[in-house]
Amino acid sequence: MQAIQITQCVPRSCWFRVCFLCSLTERFLREVSGAVRFPPSWLDELRARADIVQIVGQYVQLKKNGRKYWGLCPFHGEKTASFSVDPEKQLFYCFGCKAGGSVIHFVMEIEHLPFPEAVKHLADQLHMPLPQMEADPDYQRRQTQRERLLACNRDAAHFFYETLFTPAGQPMLDYLKRRGVSDGVIRKFGLGAAPNSWDALTRAMQAKGYTTEELQMAGLIVIKDAEEATADRPARPRRAFDMFRNRAIFPIIDQYGNVLAFGGRAIENVQPKYLNTSDTPIFNKRLGVYAANLLRKERHLERVVLVEGYMDVVSLTQFGVTGVCATLGTALTSEQAKLLKRFAPMVYLSYDGDSAGQHAILRGLDILEAEGIPARVLDFPDGLDPDEFIRRDGKEGFDKLPALTPQAYRMRRLRAEHDLTTQEGRTAYAKACAAILRNLEPVEMENALQELIVQTGFSRDVLIAQIGMTPPKDITSAPPLPARIARPPATPVPEPENADEDVRAEELLLSLIATSRLPEDLAQEDDFRDPLLKELFLQLQSGVSAASLVESQSDEVVRARVSHLLMAQSGESTDQMLQMAHDCLSRMRLKRARAQYDEIMKRIKTLSGAEKMQALDEAKQLTATINRLK
Structure with missing residues (x-):
């Protein structure tokens, strides 16, 4: 609440700087409270060992141009390479979609992982024991x-x-x-x-x-x-x-x-039809899905198609359906739902039409809703399973299958359980549906109400009254989370409203300093007038690496802006970069000296005596500075 009140009092041109400072404060509070799970020194070592060019190169074909590497951005479609990797700063940045950050942020985005899991993933690749494991003799x-x-x-x-x-x-x-x-x-x-x-x-x-x-x-x-x-x-x-x-x-x-x-399918009439590996030290059937490796390779998936069997996955893939996976001999678990959420914003349940499959759909809907994942149920006709249907109707038929909303599917199931030809059956059906409708948004409820009126013959007022009397169906164990957008376009990097040549010179200077190849005493705190740039400069001067500085930004917009600042174009050699830095400093200091000179000359008109003599002396010194910097 305090942060909201503060930002409401700040001019729009300064909102980004407030976000940055709040971000640093938030990071400090997290570290003090113990919420940060990994020691900063250990993270520094991880970043030092993780060659960002090598890590990114596993997913993007990179080509060196100057001191940077360039390739097609994996986070948005493009034909001209705008995705850059800077091995010196250990940062990546896309000048198209504005995605940027450290090697850890890249792994988070490309693998759909939260920060702790991305760190563990990198540590595993680099064979680095996690901090809490280093002292474990059994590790x-x-x-x-x-x-x-x-x-x-x-x-x-x-x-x-x-x-x-x-x-x-x-x-x-x-x-x-x-x-x-x-x-x-x-x-x-x-x-x-x-x-x-x-x-x-x-x-x-x-x-x-x-x-x-x-x-x-x-x-x-x-x-x-x-x-x-x-x-x-x-x-x-x-x-x-x-x-x-x-x-x-x-x-x-x-x-x-x-x-x-492994899963094994019998080719003769023997039982069990499918034989699966039991849980082992490296495998837990509740945690993964079949074909997870192929899901990871898909880009911009709009939905995951979840089926029951291995052959369903293989058959649908054979016919060109993308994003298909299966549970591993168990009903959908919350752990599997969390995994699916990394790959797409929605899940289509495509289970068999038998009673076991239909019961699994109901349980699956409950699990997905508890994890805040939008879901649909594919309605296969004639009791066919996905494999049978696609071999009969092909991908064109599959793409035309009705995708039922969870409430529509639940109401269909309830209708099959009640005899709507009797008053008693219609009444029981209406009461059962009321528990479902209580959980819907107004627009969804309106559509369901219209269908229920036709099915039962009850008036709208009666059904609304019943909905108001009925306790809501306890579908979720937690409030729904906002739907995650698969591969969201990055928020455009906001430019300061008063961004003039002086600010741009400060930005370029900061980018050059971030390479750590320039003399430490080249620039001073007073050279930076922009509050954000001054804070970034002080962080770099204190020994914080560019990658660590970007990583500390919890706000995505702030992180994109800082990445953009630190990834500005730089010279080909240290001498070129040093010359560019001197040019920036000269331009910045010359402009400020002229501004100070003009201000003094205005004040001199109102001064007299010793004050005027002191002002004239300052003006003389500024004139010498201006002549030297020209």
Whole structure:
């Protein structure tokens, strides 16, 4: 409330400076309260180790031009490169959409991650232990185990993929071809085959140096203990069996490209039809979704299509539907919903038409609404599942499917449960719908009311009265959050209303100082008249890096403005940059000296005696300064 009152008293031309100072205050309060999870010194080391050119280069094709790298912006569509990366300042900035920041901000944007998760993601890439883990003697063991299990799964995925194109994998390849899966889609998903053998995978993996314990921990084999001899059979030694046998294999890959687990689909009439890896030290089926790695590669997704099975994902992708994923043998969880929110602003539930699928839709809607994610339900006709429908009607038919709002779907379900040919059924139906309508916005409620009037025959006044009497349906455990826009266009960087040549010279000077390649005593605090630029200068002089300075801005608009200031064009060499800095200083100091001279000459007319002599002496000194700076 105080911040609002302060900004209301500030002229519009100064609002950005107030935002910046409030941002610094907010950061200080967060650090004092302990809300900042990572020590500043550790973050500095992370930024120092993280080569921003290398990190950005994983997503953007960069070309060096001068001291910067340029490429097409990954955050908005463009044909001419306006996205720049400065390796000296460890910053990125797009002159098109105004997105900018440090390497951590880039990871946040490109991977749809909050700040702590982006930091962890970078630390994992750089093999840097997190601060709270450095003192944990068991941390290195767990890290080594994780890396070993990930490598084990990666090699197993290669084994399954290669087996698919051998005689042992022919039955599984025939199954995929019957389902219309092309070789390109097989490669895209890394589909494979588990041969009809008790230990083919076990032998292949042991030949690569993996132990039985590692294979068991990864969920790839089952260990059967030794059995003593009986009267009916001889003794049996301890044996290892492949978990997946005679099945088509679907690798479960996370958004970072790690193979976490596998799903196996039986090609014969055996149970279970689908066999999935149980939870392991690197896999929890509640936390991820199938095809998360492909979701991450999509750009500007408007919605995620959530289906039930692996083959639904493969089939829809085969026909050109984008943004498709599936839960991992469980009902949708809140953790999975949070993950989906990183990739798109809306989720389309595309479950099977059987009773289990319809029940899963209701639960899924509750979960999505609790996480503040707008949702729709695709209405498949004739009880078809997504795979069956798209193979019958193609992508054109899929794109035309009705997308029901949550309340429309719930009302349809309620209607199926009540006999609307009887007064008793219509009354019960109206009461049940009233609990749903209480949660709607006025426009949505109006549309639903019109439908309910036709269905039940009750008047509008009666239904509104019933809605007012009915406790709202407890759909969410938390108030809905605003819908997140996928890849939002960055807010335009506001320029100060009084931005003159003097201010622009200060901006260029600040950008040059941020390279840390100029003498520390080149400029002084008094050289900066703009409050924002002066504060940034003092921060840089105190040893704060350009990347850290940008990172400290919690407000997106402020961060974009600071990024823009620090990423201004600079010279090709240190000598050129030094000359540019001297030119800026001369221009700034000359203009101010002239302004001071004019002010003194105006005052002299009103002065006399000693005061006039002192003013004349000051004017003489300013004249000498002006002549020197010309």
